[in-house]
Amino acid sequence: xxxxxxxxxxxxxxxxxxxxxxxxxxxxxxxxxxxxxxxxxxxxxxxxxxxxxxxxxxxxxxxxxxxxxxxxxxxxxxxxxxxxxxxxxxxxxxxxxxxxxxxxxxxxxxxxxxxxxxxxxxxxxxxxxxxxxxxxxxxxxxxxxxxxxxxxxxxxxxxxxxxxxxxxxxxxxxxxxxxxxxxxxxxxxxxxxxxxxxxxxxxxxxxxxxxxxxxxxxxxxxxxxxxxxxxxxxxxxxxxxxxxxxxxxxxxxxxxxxxxxxxxxxxxxxxxxxxxxxxxxxxxx
Amino acid sequence: xxxxxxxxxxxxxxxxxxxxxxxxxxxxxxxxxxxxxxxxxxxxxxxxxxxxxxxxxxxxxxxxxxxxxxxxxxxxxxxxxxxxxxxxxxxxxxxxxxxxxxxxxxxxxxxxxxxxxxxxxxxxxxxxxxxxxxxxxxxxxxxxxxxxxxxxxxxxxxxxxxxxxxxxxxxxxxxxxxxxxxxxxxxxxxxxxxxxxxxxxxxxxxxxxxxxxxxxxxxxxxxxxxxxxxxxxxxxxxxxxxxxxxxxxxxxxxxxxxxxxxxxxxxxxxxxxxxxxxxxxxxxxxxxxxxxxxxxxxxxxxxxxxxxxxxxxxxxxxxxxxxxxxxxxxxxxxxxxxxxxxxxxxxxxxxxxxxxxxxxxxxxxxxxxxxxxxxxxxxxxxxxxxxxxxxxxxxxxxxxxxxxxxxx
Ligand SMILES: Cc1cc2nc3c(=O)[nH]c(=O)nc-3n(C[C@H](O)[C@H](O)[C@H](O)COP(=O)(O)OP(=O)(O)OC[C@H]3O[C@@H](n4cnc5c(N)ncnc54)[C@H](O)[C@@H]3O)c2cc1C
Ligand code: SF4
Ligand code: SF4
Numbered sequence: 001x002x003x004x005x006x007x008x009x010x011x012x013x014x015x016x017x018x019x020x021x022x023x024x025x026x027x028x029x030x031x032x033x034x035x036x037x038x039x040x041x042x043x044x045x046x047x048x049x050x051x052x053x054x055x056x057x058x059x060x061x062x063x064x065x066x067x068x069x070x071x072x073x074x075x076x077x078x079x080x081x082x083x084x085x086x087x088x089x090x091x092x093x094x095x096x097x098x099x100x101x102x103x104x105x106x107x108x109x110x111x112x113x114x115x116x117x118x119x120x121x122x123x124x125x126x127x128x129x130x131x132x133x134x135x136x137x138x139x140x141x142x143x144x145x146x147x148x149x150x151x152x153x154x155x156x157x158x159x160x161x162x163x164x165x166x167x168x169x170x171x172x173x174x175x176x177x178x179x180x181x182x183x184x185x186x187x188x189x190x191x192x193x194x195x196x197x198x199x200x201x202x203x204x205x206x207x208x209x210x211x212x213x214x215x216x217x218x219x220x221x222x223x224x225x226x227x228x229x230x231x232x233x234x235x236x237x238x239x240x241x242x243x244x245x246x247x248x249x250x251x252x253x254x255x256x257x258x259x260x261x262x263x264x265x266x267x268x269x270x271x272x273x274x275x276x277x278x279x280x281x282x283x284x285x
Numbered sequence: 286x287x288x289x290x291x292x293x294x295x296x297x298x299x300x301x302x303x304x305x306x307x308x309x310x311x312x313x314x315x316x317x318x319x320x321x322x323x324x325x326x327x328x329x330x331x332x333x334x335x336x337x338x339x340x341x342x343x344x345x346x347x348x349x350x351x352x353x354x355x356x357x358x359x360x361x362x363x364x365x366x367x368x369x370x371x372x373x374x375x376x377x378x379x380x381x382x383x384x385x386x387x388x389x390x391x392x393x394x395x396x397x398x399x400x401x402x403x404x405x406x407x408x409x410x411x412x413x414x415x416x417x418x419x420x421x422x423x424x425x426x427x428x429x430x431x432x433x434x435x436x437x438x439x440x441x442x443x444x445x446x447x448x449x450x451x452x453x454x455x456x457x458x459x460x461x462x463x464x465x466x467x468x469x470x471x472x473x474x475x476x477x478x479x480x481x482x483x484x485x486x487x488x489x490x491x492x493x494x495x496x497x498x499x500x501x502x503x504x505x506x507x508x509x510x511x512x513x514x515x516x517x518x519x520x521x522x523x524x525x526x527x528x529x530x531x532x533x534x535x536x537x538x539x540x541x542x543x544x545x546x547x548x549x550x551x552x553x554x555x556x557x558x559x560x561x562x563x564x565x566x567x568x569x570x571x572x573x574x575x576x577x578x579x580x581x582x583x584x585x586x587x588x589x590x591x592x593x594x595x596x597x598x599x600x601x602x603x604x605x606x607x608x609x610x611x612x613x614x615x616x617x618x619x620x621x622x623x624x625x626x627x628x629x630x631x632x633x634x635x636x637x638x639x640x641x642x643x644x645x646x647x648x649x650x651x652x653x654x655x656x657x658x659x660x661x662x663x664x665x666x667x668x669x670x671x672x673x674x675x676x677x678x679x680x681x682x683x684x685x686x687x688x689x690x691x692x693x
Contacts, residue, residue: 012397013430014383014610060386060393060608061601086626101393103386218627246625248597251430254615255594256622258644260564261651266429282567284636 013251016058016103017043021096022078027164028157030085031129032094033070035078036102048107049073051114051136052242052270055106056250057081059092066247066265068133069107073140082132082164108250110270112137113240117212121149123204125225127156127197127217131164133242133269134216142175152204156182156197156221160190180204198224201232208233214270216242223281226273239273241280259285288499290492296508297500299475299484301362305336306498307445307473308408316406316443319375321368327352328368330375333408340365347453347662348549349671361477363409363447366456367661371414371590375405376438377421377614383434383597384610402437408445410471412464413456413661415446417590419470423653424593443490446471450514452522455662457675459522460554463659466515476511483511525553552662554675555682556646559656562682563647567639570689571680576635578670583616585664585672586641591649591657594622617641642674 023035038044054068071080085094093102114137122141124134131153141148153172157163160183169179180200182193193200197217211234215225222241229239245257245264257264260279262271279285291297299307311318322331323340333339345365346353354365387394425435446467449456458464467474472491476483483503486492503511528551586592596615601608615622618637623630631637649657658674665673 012383012433014433015397016384016386016395018393018395060388060610061599061605063599064597103393103395244625244627245630246621246623248595248615252428253425253430253432253593253595254597254612255617256596256615258640258648260643261648263652278564284631284633285567285640 013105016056016064016105018101018103019079021098021100021102024096024098027082028162031082031164033080033082034093034096034102035071035080036104037078045076047079049079049136050107050111051140052111052133053107053109054133054250054269055079055081055104056108056247057083057089057093058103058105059089060103062088062092064105064248065089065093066108066244066250068269070132070135071139072143073136074143082129082135084129105250108265110266110268112214112270113212114140118144118147119149119210121151121207121211123152123154123206123211123213123229125154125197125200125213125215125217127221128158128162129164130215130217130221130242131155134214135165137214138172138177142172142177145175149210150178151176152178152180154180154182154197154200156184156200156217158184160187160192178204196224197221198228201225201228206232206234208235212238212240214240214242219243226280236274236277237272241271241273241276242269243271243276244269288496290489291486291495291500292492293486293488295486295492295495296503296511297484297486297495298478298503298507299482299498299500301336301480301482303498303500304482307494308333308336310494310497311406311443314404316404318406318408320408321363321365323354326354328354328365329370330368330372330407336362339363339409344451345453347455347666349455349665349673350668351671352666359479361450361479363449363475363477364451366449366451366453367411367414367663369588369663369667371588371661371663372407372410372418372442373421373590373592375407376418376435376442377425377432377593377595378434380611380613381434382609382611386608386610388606397433400434400437402434402441404441404443405438406443406445408447410444410446410467411449411458411661412446412467413458413461413659414590415444415467415470416458416461416463416659417661420591420653420655420657420659421593423655427653444471444473444487446474446487448474448476448511448515449518450477452518453662453666454549454551455665456522457552457554457660457662459519459660460552460556460675461656461658461660465518465522476514478507478510478514481507483507522553525551526555529553550673550676552660552665552673552675554658554660554678556656559678560647560650562678562685563643566681566685566687567643568688569681569684570687571677571684572635572639573689574680575638575672575677576633579618579634579638579672580669581618581634581637582669583618584667584669586616586618587614588663588667589645590661590663591645591659592616596621617644642677645674646678 018039019036025033056064070082248254250265320333425432449465471487474485594615645657
């Protein structure tokens with residue numbers, strides 16, 4: 001005898017929801033931003049996320065990929081994802097055009113402590129595609145600019161042509177966001193900084209007791225950012241890192257994303273450094 | 286006619302012939318009945334129709350990397366302990382379809398296939414495995430998300446536990462506080478008194494069955510007899526630590542005595558500050574030493590009743606219009622488990638063994654408020670090279686704070 005328990009499919013957390021692409025912006029070679037709208041208008045209207053959270057984007061036949069949401073959290077018309085082509089899933093997405101489909105589940109994970117940082121100075125320190133998950137936080141700050149003190153974006157890429165969202169920087173600066181950019185390797189037109197992101201800390205005198213650091217990028221870069229921040233007497237509690245691990249479910253079932261006791265999918269991806277510290281510098285953890 | 290259901294905690298007695306009636310009653314209620322059976326030289330769970338199909342008079346000899354069944358003159362029905370299988374595969378199947386996608390006119394439609402949850406009754410579940418089930422409940426039902434398949438199958442499960450009368454050398458439930466007596470989480474629990482069984486009611490549906498079968502209430506003497514069986518085994522398991530420390534302090538055996546097999550190590554695990562011990566020794570040389578023996582074959586994770594890692598992948602038909610999203614058991618011993626397009630996080634066997642052991646015995650506590658190990662000993666028995674987690678902990682404890690010259 002087989003009883004089939006009817007589960008309303010909407011209740012299954014494994015269900016992906018169809019969305020279509022309404023705009024594509026090629027950001028830099030290999031990276032594009034996709035504006036998505038759920039096919040189901042009700043889902044589109046009720047979907048909310050916090051800066052730093054991510055979705056599991058699904059391309060049937062290829063699989064799922066964890067991708068941070070990169071749009072303004074108050075934007076109700078669409079959701080943006082800035083995606084670097086890496087392998088199967090991201091390639092399949094890159095083959096899509098406006099009007100094409102991507103399915104998704106989400107939002108998942110922890111968020112940047114933007115609200116908790118009201119009244120404080122913020123340093124956003126990021127490298128490469130690491131600016132994408134911070135972009136909603138930057139928007140959140142700009143939406144309530146008067147509530148924050150100094151806001152500094154320290155951003156680096158390998159080359160000038162690898163810098164994301166450069167066409168928005170003037171708008172950000174107009175909102176009194178200080179932006180400091182560096183590249184590993186310059187080109188003839190480049191007149192900015194050359195070197196790694198942590199070096200940009202030397203450009204600024206920070207008030208340690210009132211500064212929160214939020215960093216996202218390659219782990220090695222984040223280690224140096226943390227090092228520089230701690231050297232400036234910024235407290236571990238005021239430093240936030242975003243971790244990346246293999247993910248197959250985003251719900252704490254698949255076990256892949258563990259770092260020590262933490263599941264990156266549900267306890268992260270944003271971690272307080274105090275929390276992450278015991279495992280952050282252990283090799284092959 | 287079924288009378289008033291027996292209350293939870295009540296003890297009755299049940300004869301072998303009545304055990305058959307119990308099986309029949311479960312089947313007539315729509316349960317598929319499974320119980321320990323012998324297949325390919327091991328005790329596994331399998332369909333059972335007749336009580337005589339149980340491995341009567343059989344015991345198991347288990348040790349690091351070895352498993353052997355033996356016929357014994359006594360006629361116990363349940364004197365073997367756990368085999369390679371646990372309940373895990375019945376609730377969290379080795380492969381399962383989570384989502385179906387169908388493409389019609391260029392548009393994808395997504396549906397979650399109906400959950401297959403046939404009512405299942407398991408006869409002969411041990412205390413360690415009941416605890417393992419409670420741990421998997423926390424993983425699949427206790428977090429912010431609930432796994433619908435696991436949930437449906439869990440609701441349709443009927444458990445007839447058995448209190449162990451004997452333990453294998455690999456068992457260390459007593460160290461993990463998970464046995465040998467079943468305390469909760471069952472519908473009915475049997476203790477073999479020979480020839481009859483004591484049967485304890487653990488749930489309302491268990492109580493209904495006891496009433497339906499009109500089982501006689503147990504006498505206080507029989508209840509006492511049952512308690513003594515568990516107490517004796519507890520004492521034996523408790524004695525293992527003392528026995529082992531005597532062996533260590535005894536003079537070493539004369540060298541060169543060929544043909545002498547070393548005594549079988551009877552397992553126990555000192556869990557004192559185990560969380561701090563393991564996480565404080567992430568750079569201990571033992572990880573590398575063990576990695577030199579470990580084949581990274583994943584056997585330990587497959588047989589472990591609490592391991593829950595899974596890989597999820599798409600399987601599509603030739604047209605590409607019909608895609609199933611499937612979940613299959615995975616293991617932290619594979620490279621893929623921690624591979625991202627930027628590289629593999631746990632590149633070495635040492636780092637994977639460390640991940641497994643520290644998760645099982647330490648970080649599981651933060652995640653789920655319990656150890657991830659129930660002391661069933663399966664990972665010891667089924668490791669082809671006999672790596673024994675209880676020995677690993679001893680090795681780290683004996684050299685607490687040692688650091689490898691090269692990192693793991
Ligand atoms: C929380 C989080 C946020 C992320 N945000 C972004 C983002 O905003 N933009 C972006 O371009 N990328 C982001 N990534 C990385 C992105 O998930 C991977 O690049 C992507 O999974 C690669 O999938 P693929 O199938 O194209 O590559 P393949 O190499 O074919 O990957 C196969 C599978 O391996 C796993 N995998 C591979 N690489 C990664 C990885 N880096 N992280 C996690 N799982 C991986 C996935 O399960 C993937 O489906 C994020 C990762 C995480 C964990
Ligand atoms: S770690 Fe080993 S002894 Fe512990 S529950 Fe898993 S298989 Fe059993
Ligand atoms: S410990 Fe043993 S069973 Fe586990 S992966 Fe290593 S060799 Fe295989």
